Every structure is written in structure tokens, then in C-alpha cells.
Amino acid sequence: MNQNEKFQLRTETQEGRCIVYLSGELDLDSASQLRAAMAPLMELTDRELILNLRDLKYIDSTGIGIFVSVLKARHAKNAPFEVEAIPPGIRKLFDMTGITTFLTKS
Amino acid sequence: MTADEKITLKLPAKSDYLDLIRLTLYGIATKIGFTYEEIEDMKVAVSEACNNAVLYAYAGRLDTEPHGEMEVSFVRTVDSLSIVVKDEGHSFDAASVAQKAEPLHGKSIQDIQAGGLGLYLMQALMDEVEVRSEKGTEVVLTKRLEKSGEMA
Numbered sequence: 729m730n731q732n733e734k735f736q737l738r739t740e741t742q743e744g745r746c747i748v749y750l751s752g753e754l755d756l757d758s759a760s761q762l763r764a765a766m767a768p769l770m771e772l773t774d775r776e777l778i779l780n781l782r783d784l785k786y787i788d789s790t791g792i793g794i795f796v797s798v799l800k801a802r803h804a805k806n807a808p809f810e811v812e813a814i815p816p817g818i819r820k821l822f823d824m825t826g827i828t829t830f831l832t833k834s
Numbered sequence: 835m836t837a838d839e840k841i842t843l844k845l846p847a848k849s850d851y852l853d854l855i856r857l858t859l860y861g862i863a864t865k866i867g868f869t870y871e872e873i874e875d876m877k878v879a880v881s882e883a884c885n886n887a888v889l890y891a892y893a894g895r896l897d898t899e900p901h902g903e904m905e906v907s908f909v910r911t912v913d914s915l916s917i918v919v920k921d922e923g924h925s926f927d928a929a930s931v932a933q934k935a936e937p938l939h940g941k942s943i944q945d946i947q948a949g950g951l952g953l954y955l956m957q958a959l960m961d962e963v964e965v966r967s968e969k970g971t972e973v974v975l976t977k978r979l980e981k982s983g984e985m986a
Contacts, residue, residue: 753853753856755849755852755881755885756849756852756881756885756888756889757849757850757852757853786877787878788882788952788955789882789885789948789951789952789955792948793948793949796938796946796947796948797948799946800943800944800946803943817871824955824958824959825951825954826937826938826939827938827946830943
């Protein structure tokens with residue numbers, strides 16, 4: 729069944745890395761939750777910031793917009809940022825909008 | 835559903851209801867015979883149209899005023915599904931937004947911005963997108979039913 733899944737995020741801090749796991753549906757309603765969680769993490773310039781999208785079921789321009797602002801903020805601070813484990817359906821939207829090259833290393 | 839049948843949802847223009855709209859779309863599009871991928875495309879396009887209604891149509895409304903509404907209609911024609919998202923708020927300048935509707939390909943990090951991506955995605959994911967601004971805004975998103983899915 730294609731049931732909507734509530735957006736959730738979990739942060740895992742390791743030495744030198746901070747990984748944020750996103751799951752469920754990231755839409756306009758859940759966007760503020762992600763923005764609030766990312767704000768303090770964006771300041772941690774001494775470690776790599778990674779968004780893991782393995783369990784993310786939905787995204788639209790709201791979520792992509794947040795990724796763009798995190799990307800720009802990290803770039804301005806010369807701090808590493810990457811998005812990993814992008815599911816095919818979400819990858820398709822990233823490719824369409826042209827954001828893929830900015831978010832991934834290869 | 836037979837030709838030209840219409841289902842309409844009328845709801846407060848609040849982000850709480852976006853998941854309900856996607857669930858309804860999923861139910862209707864599945865019943866008509868769209869593929870999983872087509873339905874995923876439509877979900878994003880419809881959400882983009884509703885996001886605009888939620889964010890801009892009733893901006894500036896006081897908390898004491900009643901909440902504005904949006905209307906989402908699903909119209910089945912012989913060979914397509916049209917989703918009509920309508921609000922009665924401040925209409926946004928569709929022409930100027932359409933000009934900004936472009937992807938980020940070939941830009942530098944400094945130059946990229948998320949504005950305009952919503953309309954760009956609607957256009958990329960649907961077969962037809964029409965934006966009418968008169969009293970409020972009306973966005974008509976159409977996806978054609980592929981012939982391959984039809985029974986011989």
C-alpha cells in the first residue's frame with residue numbers, strides 16, 4: 729500500500745561527521761521540522777554534514793529548497809556537505825531540477 | 835470512473851492537509867490505471883500547486899480571520915486526468931513566475947536558488963500546465979493516460 733508516512737529525522741554524530749537520516753514525507757508541512765534541526769548543525773564547520781535519504785519517501789521543491797540553502801550556507805563557510813543514499817524516485821527530481829551535481833561528490 | 839466525472843475536495847489552505855490531497859490523488863489515479871511512476875509525478879506536481887495556495891494565496895491574513903480555502907478537483911476525461919487547484923486569495927503573477935521557472939543546470943553555487951523550481955517541476959512532471967489568475971488563482975494540471983495501458 730502506498731500510505732503516507734510521517735516525516736522523521738534522526739541525527740547521528742560521529743567523529744568528524746554528522747549524519748542526518750531523513751524518513752517519510754518531506755513536504756511543506758514537515759519542512760519547518762527539518763529547517764529547525766539543520767540550523768545548529770550547519771554551524772558545525774569542523775565536521776562533515778551528511779543527509780542520508782535512504783528512507784525518504786517524498787520530496788518536492790520545498791525540501792529541495794532547504795537542501796539548496798544548506799548547500800549555500802555550507803559552501804559559504806567552506807564546510808563539507810553531502811547528500812547520500814538517494815532513492816531513485818527522488819534522484820529523478822534532483823536530476824530534473826539540476827541539483828544532483830551540487831549535492832553529490834561524483 | 836466514466837468520462838468527465840469529477841471529484842472535488844474543499845479544504846482549508848493549510849499545509850496539514852497536503853498529505854490528505856496526495857492520498858486522495860493516489861486513490862483516484864490508481865483507480866483510473868496510472869502507473870506508480872506517473873502517480874509519483876502527479877503527487878509532486880499537485881503538491882507544488884497546493885503549496886502556492888497555502889503559502890501565497892492568503893498571506894497577510896490575520897489569525898482572527900477565518901482561514902482561506904483551496905479547492906482541489908480531479909476531472910477524468912476520456913484519455914486524461916486533470917487536477918484543478920483553485921484558491922480565492924491574492925493571485926500571484928503567473929507570467930513573471932513562469933519566466934523564472936528554470937532548473938539549476940549549468941549554474942554556480944552562488945547563482946542557484948530554489949525560487950521557481952515549483953512551477954518548473956509542475957511543467958516537467960505533467961503533460962500540460964495552465965495557470966489562470968482572475969479571482970484568485972487556478973492551476974490546471976493534466977496527465978494523459980498512456981494508450982499502452984488500455985485493454986485491446
